[in-house]
Amino acid sequence: MRKLALICVVMVLAFLPPPLLGEVDSALLQDSVTVDLPEPPAPPGNVTATDNPNDNGRAIRVTWELSADDTTGMKNVIGYRINRAEARDAADSLWTEASDILPSGTTEFIHSGDGEEDGPDYFAKNYDFYYRVHALTADTFSVSAVVGPVQAKDNWYNTGVTFVLLFVALFIILTVTFVRIARKGKELYIRPLAGIEAVDEAIGRATEMGKPTLYILGLGSAADIATIASFAILSRVAKKVAEYQTPLLVPCYEPFVMTVAQDTVRAAYMDAGRPDDYDEDSVYFVTSSQFAYVAGVMGTMIREKPATNFYLGMFHAESLLLAETGAMIGSIQIAGTDQIAQLPFFVVACDYTLIGEELYAASVYLSREPVLLGTIKAQDWAKAVVVGTILAGLLARLLVDLDFIKTVFEVSV
Amino acid sequence: MSVGLITSVVFIGGGVLWILVQSVKGRDVDRRWIFLFIGSTVALALLFHIRFGEKATPIVKAAFNQIENLPEGASVLIAFDYDPAMEPEVGPMADCFIRHTLARKHKLFLMTLWATGQALMTNTVEDVLKPEFPEAEYGTDYVNLGYKVGGFGVINVVLSDFRAMYPTDAHGTLLDSLPMFNKVRSLRDIDLIISIGGGTPGVKEWVLFAGNRGNIPIVGGTAAVVAPLLYPYYPRQLVGLLGGTKGAAEYESELTGNYDRFKDMDTPALRMMGPQTMAHVVVMAFIIIGNIAYFRSRKREGK
Amino acid sequence: MATGNGNRKSPSNAVKIILVIVAVVFLISWISKATTGMADSTWLNIRDGFLITFAAFLTLSIFSFLYNDNPFYKFAEHLYVGVSAAYWMCLGFWSIIVGNFVPHASKTLSTFFKVPFQEYSWFYYVAFAFGVILLMRLLPKAGWIARWPLAVIIGTTAGFNLSRYLHSDFMSQVGNTFQPLFVDWQGAGHFFSNLSLAADGQLVMSAGNWIVVVGVLCGLVYFFFSKEHKGMFGAASRLGIWILMITFGASFGYTVMGRISLLVGRITFLFDDWLSIL
Structure with a gap:
């Protein structure tokens, strides 16, 4: 029995960090056999091991109650360490450490790993494991009761x-309910939005002046909600532009956005019954570097002098640079974004601004489709x-x- | 200093007065005069080295204390998520954080989610880290993970495993051969994340995808534009926040005040706050003049 | 407004003179930078001198837009757009194809590009196939097929973002609105006897929470589209837009600070790195 205890002590010592080891080592050399070992702390109580919820089945959650000598009693517990084995009565050499030394006062540890079978952190799914918790003092330790078996399981539902x-x-x-109601032909009220009502008027103005309309989709990706909302408005604007037969310019920041925008504009020209008027080069890629894009679009603005500018989508620091240039050349400007930080600039530099959700709602306003x-x-x-x-x-x-x-x-x- | 201050005040006062008179008379002032005036104000303040003292506000102090109070040898990750356009604002923060963490003998993990951040990160390592901390050893005290494409997706992956995203560091060395990674598997083993940035992905993404989910404290350093949007995350989701040049200057003053070795360090943010403050005064004057002119013109139209 | 506007076709003498002056200043700056450089070799000094001078020239060229559009701005703009487009393309190749795809796709390619091979994964081939399909839009006949990966990208990201944003930006924010309207309430007597304007006092903290709650509610009311904004509802909506505008004002202030920092940064570069007069 005494021999077993000694083996255990040596095992624990092997896991202790060097500074601690130094102290204990000398103590052990002096008193190894002749003197009684220091009194071990009370073991951690009430250990539980359960599957860690809402994960991919590579973790087990271990909890315990503090040793009676942690914050009370001898107050000499310096930490805890978790051990794991594959059988309840496994020999001590078969228990592996599942954790580093956890500071005193800890009562929970999530033992996790990954699915890489040869890796150092492999954690088998649906496999029986047993856990026990050590309470460590500077020179000795105690072990809790063994708990288990427990399995780590995949969770389908978080x-x-x-x-x-x-x-x-x-x-x-x-x-679904309201779409059904709307389909049945019930009039649904929506309040007027000044920015939306100005769209047709703004394109009309561009026609009168014989100048192009500039449409900017912002810096968002094709999957951003603001950009998606903007596509719907672009479709509407392109249709109007096609009807009025004025040029349209859509400089793009993202290659993806450009491809979707090209499809959108082409479809809109078809809708308007003027597929031949569609110019493939009206929707073009500039660059994916923010300020280079700004420099490019600003140059276009100064040279082409569009009568109407739309800035609808996701914008960052370029918002004011673009809107200010637009104001300088005297365009009518309609802006809209869900980026709160950029709204102030649009509000001061543009004629109409769609704030946040107004942008999302704008496509509905334009189409008035019951659905x-x-x-x-x-x-x-x-x-x-x-x-x-x-x-x-x-x-x-x-x-x-x-x-x-x-x-x-x-x-x- | 005093000559410079007087010259600047006279210049600014004269300019503002001239614009006030013009606008009260109802004349348009060409925008180019305004640009020139702001530019000259900044240039004058820079030339005369005008400086004002900064004292750390609680939110900056909280960031400072977080690094100060970590135990020696803690693992700190700094994300350089910015580009040259933001550099004047957030670059000084990066310098400060590197100085502070290394002076406290923490382990430093450097990475970026911005392609353009890579060169800036290398510059910081070459210009600040290496010359000022020659004793810091690569692989033991700091490591440069470089850039990975994927935005917040990268954060998602490293939250559970660094090696899944970074088999090697920026120099092609396997992570397993670096002593710093012996005990670090994932973000969850990091004691503090410092996110420096001003766009997407940036501080917000680190809070949402790493801080919240991994329960890791986060300190943010950000361009002024997005700072107001990050305040709601303080103090629960963000331990501290440095907003724009002002935040950086406060941190610099905190660092120079508390560490003798940093007494004479370069303080670009503090240097910038002089021209910054002067320009703010001018902008405020413009806002007032603009409103006076607006109300006068309304009155005239009313008549 | 602009000088030389009438001479669009052939540059006037004034423009020619300006071009010559800029070229001369550029050369002088380059030579003086190269001769006063601190680098170890002459070649490095000549190179650095050119780079700093060129950077200063580009900065000033972009600044010149504030005066008016001009050939210098046009040059800087086109250079910037061209360089950045190429930069992003190279970056895309090295970080996405070489950085992410190759280590999971082929050992030979990994060795060729000197990246450590990780493991085969069929996900990456699917992604690669999608990429190829996307490029099909270049073919007029098969262009339609490019819509499929596009649909997958938009669909998955939308779904991914939906649950995440609903959770962090929506549910948690709603939760954050449940503020105590009377902080640390211990009865009216206690409240009035301890009245103070301290930032962490009961009055200020409670007032702050009231503003948050009223602000959130009125802001929401403003975004009701299907109800007429009249009466009480209209008043709340108007208060909502006021609160939004005040928020915008605060945000604007912060940004002004940011922009001026950038200006200071640029002027510092001109004065310190280029002219060395700081």
Whole structure:
């Protein structure tokens, strides 16, 4: 028994960091056999090992209660270390360390690895493991009871995002409902937006002046919501431009966006019944470097002097540079973005600005299709739900300082 | 200094007065005069080395203390997510963070999610790190991971494994052969992330994809444009934040004040705050004059 | 407004003189930089002298746009656009094809490009195939097929972003709005007897929370599209847009600071690195 204890001590010593090892080593040399070992700390209690939730099945969560000598008692516990084995009664040499020394006061450890079978961190899925926890002092240790078997499992569903799912479901129901109502021919009211009403007028002005219309989709990628909204407006603008037979310029920042924009404009010209008027070079790529793009577009503005400029999409620092140049040459300017930091510049330098969600709604305004009108109505209801939730949360907090709603919304990804 | 200050004040005062008189008389002032005036204000302040003292605000102080209070040898990751256009604002922050972390003997992991950040990161290493900390050894005290394409996707991957995204460092050395990576598997083994940037991906992405999910403290250094958008994340999701040149200057003053070895270091942000402040005064004067002119013209139209 | 506007076709004498002056200044600067350079070799000094002079020339050329469009600006603009387009193309090749695709696709190619081979993964071949399909749009007949990968890209990113943004920018933000409207409330008596304007006092903290809550609610009301903004609803909507505008103002201030920093940075470069007079 004594021999076993000694082996264990040596094993633990082997894992201790060098400075600790130095101290213990000399103590051990002096007293190794003749003197009793120091009294071990109380072992960690109530150890549990469970599958770590919401992951890819390569982690197990181990929890324990602090050793009675950690913050109380002898107060000499310096840390904890987790061991893992593949059998409950495995020999000590078969227990491998699952953690470094965790500082005293720790009660939880997530043992994780990856799926690389030959790698140092391989963690087998659906395989029985056993865990135990060591409480370490500077010169000795104690071991908890062994827990297990436990398996790491793949999780198909992340319980942390249940509320996201519920909200999406609610939104889908709302959308379907209102689209149906709109299809049945019920008039749905939407409030006027000055920026949208100005679109036709602005293109008309370009026609009168015989100058081109400049349309800028911003720096977003083809997958950004603002850019997608902008495509819908571009389609509308291109159709009008085709009808009025004025030139259109669409300088692009992203190659992807350019390809989608080309398709959009081509389709719009077809819609307008003038496919032959479509000029492949009207939608062109400039460069994917922000300020080089600005320099290029500014040059185009000064030389072509467009009568109308649209800046719709995602914008960064170039917003003011472009809008200011546009104002300098006297164009009518309509802007819209969901980038809060850039809205101020558009507000001061443009004639009309679509703020945030107004940009998303703009395509609906332009087409007035009942289906799209239904989605706007559904969005408003979703906002009403948010307002309701906020009011309810505030009320709950106000009345009983009940924090449960807040906990619900703090769920981790 | 005093001669410079007086000259500048006279110049600014005279210019502002002239523009005020013009606009009160209802004449248009050509925009080019305004550009020239702002440019000259900045140039004058720079030439005369006009400086004002800076004192760290709590949000900058919090960033400073976070690095100060980490135990020696902690792992700190600095992300250089910016380009030359932002460099004057955030470059001084990068210098400060490198000085501070190495002076505290932390392990430094350098990386960038911006292609254009790579050259700037190398410059910082060559101009600040190597000459000022000759004792810092590559691979043991600092490592340069270089640039990876993928934006926030890169953060997603390194949150669980560095090696999946970076089999090697920027110089082609295998990570496993670098002593610093012995105990570092993923972002979760990093004790502090310092994100320097002003675009996308930037501080916000580090907060959302690394800080929130990995529960890793984050300090941000950002161009002034996006600073207001990041304030809501302080103090829960961002431990501290340096906004624009002002934030950088505050950090510089904190560093020079607390460390003797940095007493005489180059303080570009503090140097910039002089011209900066002068230009702010001019801009404020313009806003007031603009409004006076606007209300007068409205009154005239009213009549 | 501009000088020499009438002589678009053939440059006037004034323009010629300006061009000559710029060329002479450029040469003088180059020579003086090369002779006063600190580098080890003459060649390096000549090179650095050219680079700094050229950088200063480009900075001034771009600045000249503030006066008016002119040949110097045009030169700098076209150079910038061209160089950056090529830069991004090279970068795309080295970081996406060589950096990400090759190490997962072929051992031979990995050795050729001197990148460590990682492991075969069919995902990367799918991505590569999509890339090739995207390029099909260059063929007039098969152009339609390019829409497929485009649809996949837009669809997956939209889905990916939806759950993430709903979570972090929406749910968490709604949660953050549940602020106590009466911070540390211990009855009206306690409130009035301890009234202070300190930043961490009860009054200021509570007022701050009221502003956040009212601001969020009115901001939301402003974005209701399907209801007429009249009466109470209209008032809330107007308050909402006011709050938005105040936010914009604060943001604008910060940006002015940023822009001036950039100007200071450029002028520092001209004075210090180029003219060495600081």
